[in-house]
Amino acid sequence: MGAEFLFMDxxxxxxRPNIVEECLQSEDITRMEWPRNRxxxxxxxxxxxxxxxxxxxxxxxxxCLLELWRTLLDEWCNIPQIxxxxxxxxxxxxxxxxxxxxxxHTPY
Numbered sequence: 038m039g040a041e042f043l044f045m046d047x048x049x050x051x052x053r054p055n056i057v058e059e060c061l062q063s064e065d066i067t068r069m070e071w072p073r074n075r076x077x078x079x080x081x082x083x084x085x086x087x088x089x090x091x092x093x094x095x096x097x098x099x100x101c102l103l104e105l106w107r108t109l110l111d112e113w114c115n116i117p118q119i120x121x122x123x124x125x126x127x128x129x130x131x132x133x134x135x136x137x138x139x140x141x142h143t144p145y
Contacts, residue, residue, distance in 0.1 A: 045069040045079075077143055078131055083124050087116055 044066050061068060071078070091112040092099070099105035134143040 043067050043069050045071065078135060080124050088112055
């Protein structure tokens, strides 16, 4: 991975079993410090939400795994790039709001 590689997860308990910790240590992978239960600070959570909403809006909905897979791929490719750019640009505001709220609720 290289010395600059930094691993980010959402700091949830299921992602922290001993075997995962041992693997990260054995590969000399540094885990990013991250507050627990803060999906507002994780851009991919917002992308998953966008994708989920797009799938939920499909009529008719996918009826089998193959249709779901194809629909997911189509919708993933069709997420407007400006939405992703705006999400990335919002991260400094999100971080500042989290710091100002001392880790409590934010409007995001």
